[in-house]
Amino acid sequence: MLARLLVCAAPLLLAACGAALPGYTPPPFKEKDKSKLTAMKSGEVDADGIYHMSELEKSTDCKRLAGSMMITINRLKLRNTEVGTSSLAIGANKTVTPFLGGSGKGLDRDAEYTRDRARIAAYNQHLASKSCATVNIEAELARPPDPPGTKY
Numbered sequence: 691m692l693a694r695l696l697v698c699a700a701p702l703l704l705a706a707c708g709a710a711l712p713g714y715t716p717p718p719f720k721e722k723d724k725s726k727l728t729a730m731k732s733g734e735v736d737a738d739g740i741y742h743m744s745e746l747e748k749s750t751d752c753k754r755l756a757g758s759m760m761i762t763i764n765r766l767k768l769r770n771t772e773v774g775t776s777s778l779a780i781g782a783n784k785t786v787t788p789f790l791g792g793s794g795k796g797l798d799r800d801a802e803y804t805r806d807r808a809r810i811a812a813y814n815q816h817l818a819s820k821s822c823a824t825v826n827i828e829a830e831l832a833r834p835p836d837p838p839g840t841k842y
Contacts, residue, residue: 733809768835
């Protein structure tokens with residue numbers, strides 16, 4: 691009986707402590723300037739496999755575009771170490787998606803690889819048109835992946 695009273699008394703004591711600070715309100719949330727933190731809108735790949743950049747991608751500065759390329763290249767280098775998607779998972783996704791909604795993006799690894807290669811090629815061409823330093827894509831892909839913990 692005493693244990694039950696202690697279990698009931700503990701929340702009451704905590705509530706009393708909370709009520710001991712009347713009128714307390716936390717400081718207001720201050721938003722920082724998020725104008726530079728907008729997500730990059732992606733372009734589209736046409737039937738010929740050519741990537742067409744979005745207007746936001748075209749207006750991106752050289753440094754950010756080259757950085758995006760290097761991150762994509764590093765992800766492509768690690769592609770061979772990843773476990774592929776099973777045909778059972780792909781089939782289940784294709785069966786359920788029409789009923790529940792959702793996306794099949796990311797299931798076809800070869801299509802994603804082709805899209806990423808087309809995208810970094812378009813970025814490189816855009817860097818050259820803006821007279822920025824370009825990236826040797828083939829040489830970067832041939833290099834071994836950076837060890838874990840490498841900072842960009």
